[in-house]
Amino acid sequence: MKTIGFVGLGSMGLPMAVNLGRAGFAVTGFDLRAEARAALEAAGGQSAGALADAFSGRDAAVLMVVNAAQAEDILFAQAALTHLSPGSTVILMATCPPAAVAALAVRVEAAGHALVDAPVSGGVVGAEAGSLTIMAAARRPVFDAVKPALDAMGSKVVFMGEEPGQGATAKAVNQLLCGAHLAIAAEGLSLAEKLGVDPERMLDIVSGSAASSWMLKDRGPRMLESDPRVTSAIDIFVKDLGIVLEAGRDAKAALPMAAIAHQLFLSVSGRGLGALDDSQVIAAYRALQGRDAS
Amino acid sequence: MKTIGFVGLGSMGLPMAVNLGRAGFAVTGFDLRAEARAALEAAGGQSAGALADAFSGRDAAVLMVVNAAQAEDILFAQAALTHLSPGSTVILMATCPPAAVAALAVRVEAAGHALVDAPVSGGVVGAEAGSLTIMAAARRPVFDAVKPALDAMGSKVVFMGEEPGQGATAKAVNQLLCGAHLAIAAEGLSLAEKLGVDPERMLDIVSGSAASSWMLKDRGPRMLESDPRVTSAIDIFVKDLGIVLEAGRDAKAALPMAAIAHQLFLSVSGRGLGALDDSQVIAAYRALQGRDAS
Numbered sequence: 001m002k003t004i005g006f007v008g009l010g011s012m013g014l015p016m017a018v019n020l021g022r023a024g025f026a027v028t029g030f031d032l033r034a035e036a037r038a039a040l041e042a043a044g045g046q047s048a049g050a051l052a053d054a055f056s057g058r059d060a061a062v063l064m065v066v067n068a069a070q071a072e073d074i075l076f077a078q079a080a081l082t083h084l085s086p087g088s089t090v091i092l093m094a095t096c097p098p099a100a101v102a103a104l105a106v107r108v109e110a111a112g113h114a115l116v117d118a119p120v121s122g123g124v125v126g127a128e129a130g131s132l133t134i135m136a137a138a139r140r141p142v143f144d145a146v147k148p149a150l151d152a153m154g155s156k157v158v159f160m161g162e163e164p165g166q167g168a169t170a171k172a173v174n175q176l177l178c179g180a181h182l183a184i185a186a187e188g189l190s191l192a193e194k195l196g197v198d199p200e201r202m203l204d205i206v207s208g209s210a211a212s213s214w215m216l217k218d219r220g221p222r223m224l225e226s227d228p229r230v231t232s233a234i235d236i237f238v239k240d241l242g243i244v245l246e247a248g249r250d251a252k253a254a255l256p257m258a259a260i261a262h263q264l265f266l267s268v269s270g271r272g273l274g275a276l277d278d279s280q281v282i283a284a285y286r287a288l289q290g291r292d293a294s
Numbered sequence: 295m296k297t298i299g300f301v302g303l304g305s306m307g308l309p310m311a312v313n314l315g316r317a318g319f320a321v322t323g324f325d326l327r328a329e330a331r332a333a334l335e336a337a338g339g340q341s342a343g344a345l346a347d348a349f350s351g352r353d354a355a356v357l358m359v360v361n362a363a364q365a366e367d368i369l370f371a372q373a374a375l376t377h378l379s380p381g382s383t384v385i386l387m388a389t390c391p392p393a394a395v396a397a398l399a400v401r402v403e404a405a406g407h408a409l410v411d412a413p414v415s416g417g418v419v420g421a422e423a424g425s426l427t428i429m430a431a432a433r434r435p436v437f438d439a440v441k442p443a444l445d446a447m448g449s450k451v452v453f454m455g456e457e458p459g460q461g462a463t464a465k466a467v468n469q470l471l472c473g474a475h476l477a478i479a480a481e482g483l484s485l486a487e488k489l490g491v492d493p494e495r496m497l498d499i500v501s502g503s504a505a506s507s508w509m510l511k512d513r514g515p516r517m518l519e520s521d522p523r524v525t526s527a528i529d530i531f532v533k534d535l536g537i538v539l540e541a542g543r544d545a546k547a548a549l550p551m552a553a554i555a556h557q558l559f560l561s562v563s564g565r566g567l568g569a570l571d572d573s574q575v576i577a578a579y580r581a582l583q584g585r586d587a588s
Contacts, residue, residue, distance in 0.1 A: 098489065121499075121503045121504065121505070122503070122504075123504070133499060133502070133503050135499060156499075156502065158495060158498070158499055160491060160492070160495065161490075161491065161492070163490075166489075166490065166491055169485075169486070169489045169490075169491045170486070170491055170495075170496055170499060172485070172489075173482045173483075173485055173486050173491070173496055173500065173505075174499065174500055174503055174504075174505045175505075176478070176481065176482050176485065176505075177478055177479070177482045177500055177505035177506075177507070177510070178503075178504050178505045180474075180478045180481070180551070181475065181478065181505070181507060183551055184470070184471055184474045184475065184478070184551050185471070187470065187474070187549055187550070187551050187552065188467045188470050188471045189467075190547070191463075191466070191467055191470065191538075191541070191542060191545075191547055191549060192463070192464070192467050194545050194547045195392065195460075195463045195466075195541065195545050195547070196455075196457075196460065196463075197454060197455070197460055197463045197464055197467070198454070198455070201452060201454065201464075202464060202467055204452070205415075205427060205429060205450075205452055205464060205468065206467065206468055206471055208427065208450065209415045209416070209427050209468055209472075209508075210415065210416075210417070210468075210472050210508045210509065210512070211415070211467075211468045211469075211470075211471035211472045211475070211508070212471075212507065212508045213471070213475060213506065213507035213508070213509075213510075214503075214504045214505070214506045214507065215504060216471070216507075218504070244485075247485070247489065248485060251485075251488050251489050253484070253485055253488045253489070253582075253583050254579075254582045254583065255481055255485060256481070256554045256557075256558075257474070257477055257478050257481050257551060257554055257555065258481065260550045260551055260554055261551065263550075264550075285548075288547075288548045289547050289548065290546075
């Protein structure tokens with residue numbers, strides 16, 4: 001596996017494609033936005049002006065798109081799959097519902113290709129550093145064949161099982177924890193505010209105690225800022241906790257904490273604030289507690 | 295402030311009393327259990343056979359008891375307060391509802407003494423190492439006077455404000471986060487189990503990603519053991535999340551995540567499992583998901 005078409009050159013896809021190229025793979029990137037293709041060229045990569053050209057004759061295609069619907073559209077509606085070399089591999093790295101990934105895998109396999117379910121965790125920082133965690137599920141020989149490519153993008157590549165969808169499930173569990181931890185950090189800090197305890201001092205205490213979480217330490221300070229920068233938007237968790245709950249619903253699994261967290265993110269998005277930093281889930285609590293942000 | 299009566303020589307109180315003695319304070323310990331008093335003596339401390347003797351003529355009294363009701367019983371029903379030196383200080387270190395602490399402070403002050411609201415975080419390990427986090431609220435001169443004693447028991451003594459109850463509030467926020475993080479770790483791991491993803495592998499991933507929390511890393515492994523040792527019981531969080539929700543209710547603050555977490559701990563306790571390790575909140579999820587622990 002040497003030649004790779006890479007679709008989706010966003011804030012994460014671009015550095016991932018660059019890292020693949022640096023590791024010796026012949027990468028051809030595609031994105032609908034010309035400036036994204038130009039950015040890849042500027043970073044020393046090659047880009048294609050049409051989807052078919054990015055896929056044509058490649059050994060593998062990486063999809064770092066927004067969701068399962070985009071992946072399906074590219075592979076089937078736009079028929080990009082027909083341009084790949086026979087018996088090639090599709091590596092789906094977007095965050096998608098497990099059932100949707102499993103269904104895509106069946107169709108990809110029916111077309112004579114293999115699908116690797118390989119969502120990632122680690123954000124833009126991890127994508128740039130090549131230190132992503134990659135949760136991969138595929139038939140074992142397929143996984144072994146793509147492992148060097150995954151290693152070029154991540155520092156922790158975990159084999160989750162042979163059934164496509166098991167990677168997506170792992171990502172869903174990861175996002176359940178991340179989203180719920182964000183909501184809890186906001187609940188705790190908003191309670192401190194409501195009860196007249198200095199939230200900065202409170203944050204300092206819980207950041208160093210058994211009450212700590214990665215999200216609390218990373219997003220807690222921004223919960224207390226008036227206009228924090230955006231590293232990941234409220235609407236990402238509207239989407240991702242939606243995927244978590246869809247996975248739970250499909251399996252008839254009750255997820256009460258994730259369900260409440262989702263409602264809080266929905267509330268903020270519904271107030272027109274979905275593009276704000278996800279730390280601003282605290283706006284839902286301030287509304288609840290009658291201390292609305294102005 | 296040199297002489298201290300110390301009531302409540304349990305798994306945390308005993309090492310805290312010992313650390314006070316090592317720091318040069320003249321400590322007299324009391325506990326209803328003779329073996330606890332003997333343990334203090336064996337550790338080089340002094341104990342009293344009666345509550346009045348532990349308090350008689352002391353500059354300060356530390357209460358490391360179970361709850362606010364015990365503190366009230368000791369100070370007023372058993373009239374221990376009348377034995378302290380005039381103008382002495384009561385240091386209340388148990389986890390209590392903020393409103394109960396504020397009410398006790400009024401009565402202690404009316405009797406001519408001062409109250410320091412000083413709950414702790416850090417568990418038995420922190421108590422033994424003298425590395426507790428202590429969240430203290432008291433009139434500033436009173437706080438300054440007891441600070442050396444608090445420093446003997448904790449490595450992080452944080453002044454939360456001049457109103458007794460503000461320390462208890464900080465502890466409540468801390469416990470909100472701890473309890474909710476436990477429930478979320480259980481929710482995530484039980485979802486992995488339900489969806490056929492290896493929970494050990496899942497735990498390894500989320501322990502090193504943005505999904506991590508202190509509780510996940512500490513209790514997650516025990517959630518996957520069949521008969522884990524008990525470091526802190528389910529019923530402690532039944533009590534502590536109850537205090538959190540009482541503090542929220544008193545202030546009319548909505549705490550939806552903490553409320554759900556409390557229900558899950560209650561469910562496990564209600565099945566007769568309240569003495570199990572708090573990691574076993576996952577038993578509530580296994581019951582919900584139809585994968586009941588046998």
